Amino acid sequence: MSNAVIEVEHLSKLYELGTIGSRTLRESLERWWYGIRGKEHLLRKVGAKHQTMPADHPQAGPRPNTMWALKDVSFTVREGEVLGIIGRNGAGKSTLLKLLTRITEPTSGRALIYGRVASLLEVGTGFHPELTGRENIYLNGAILGMTRTEVKRKFDEIVAFSEVEQFIDTPVKRYSSGMYVRLAFAVAAHLDPEILVVDEVLAVGDAEFQKKCLGKMGDVAKGGRTVLFVSHNMASIGNLCGSVIHLDHGRIADIGESESVISSYLSLSREANQFFANPSERKGDHRVRIDDFGISPPHPRTGSPLKCTLDIQADERAAEDITVDFSISFVTEYGVKIFQLHSGHVNRGIAVKPGRSRIIAEIDSLPLTPGSYRVNLFSGSGGVLYDWIPEAYALIVETGSISDGIYVDNRGYPVVIRSKWSRTPD
Ligand SMILES: Nc1ncnc2c1ncn2[C@@H]1O[C@H](COP(=O)(O)OP(=O)(O)O)[C@@H](O)[C@H]1O
Ligand SMILES: [Mg+2]
The missing domain is CATH 2.70.50.60 (abc- transporter (atp binding component) like domain)
Known part of the structure; x- marks a missing residue:
């Protein structure tokens, strides 16, 4: 069996609700990132609403208005493993990745990482807004412990992959969110990380680019590197990942071989044969x-x-x-x-x-x-x-027939149509 590259032991993260604590550079970057994405910043949102946490909530912390974003999570990732992380919004997926990449500190427990980590997270970590695309590529290489020559060798490949050639000498703060993600992904995936960590930021890019990124992650994995990937897209998770963790309310609900974790997650995720108004995703003027x-x-x-x-x-x-x-x-x-x-x-x-x-x-x-x-x-x-x-x-x-009681099975094809068969010469 290959070596463990990530060992997570009883990892927990407690957040205070209703506090606006933006002190570190990383948190400022996070704000800026949400800014360019036109999204309200999480901290601001939490603070503004004076959100409270009912004491009987499954994630309620030890003090009023605290919550466990992650609670007692333990698992091991082996070298070359491609691990998917799934779960509803707020389940703690991004928190887990931020703990693994040391962007935030655990409240208790620990995560041991053996190897160089490159990450593409929801937040704008790793990129400095005032620096140009070019400068950020070198900065990231340096953070990963690469020499200038090593980065130089990868430079053209990164720029070509990111498709932001024209803007490579523009400060990244002027980038659109799509351009930003392109470059950030290209950097993370090409700088030879031993462990590649990708949060669901790819959702920002267009379908074409997503496909390209998934392909690249597959290559990284095939090269024997370890990949951690958060996504809501079960098809991508299923294609890419051998094993999957399903997080729910900050805890591991399920962990194991990807197909079984995905299918139990999907069957849990919605009651069958029942109308669901889906208030959070619903749109329209309701005329x-x-x-x-x-x-x-x-x-x-x-x-x-x-x-x-x-x-x-x-x-x-x-x-x-x-x-x-x-x-x-x-x-x-x-x-x-x-x-x-x-x-x-x-x-x-x-x-x-x-x-x-x-x-x-x-x-x-x-x-x-x-x-x-x-x-x-x-x-x-x-x-x-x-x-x-x-x-x-x-x-x-349920199983049925399109022709005289001959039952149709799925075999991976969701659609069946009637067809006529004959042979010639007869
Ligand atoms: N900086 C923070 N301060 C307070 N609460 C936070 C902070 N970051 C995340 N949370 C909360 O922690 C929980 C888990 O968030 P997150 O890890 O982002 O979930 P996911 O990525 O699975 O959607 C959510 O309830 C979220 O509101
Ligand atoms: Mg998230």
């Missing part, structure tokens, strides 16, 4: 609001007819009918879009009366193979978004 969604039969099978109902509420103040498009879209558990039932594909908008009504969409044969899926709901018109509810429903499709 035509979706109040409920249901399906019939309640336990559909592959190939069975499916009827979907949308209970909607159109603005009562509207003087006349509102013309609306609806969409019911199906995605895999991993977030891959499969197909949508879109009223606009078959109608020129549906006229709905102010007040409540029910919209029905039907298909003859459900083309999904057995498994779990998510349903996203949409209402809108002419580019105006009335309501968008991602992951409004978790759909379980």
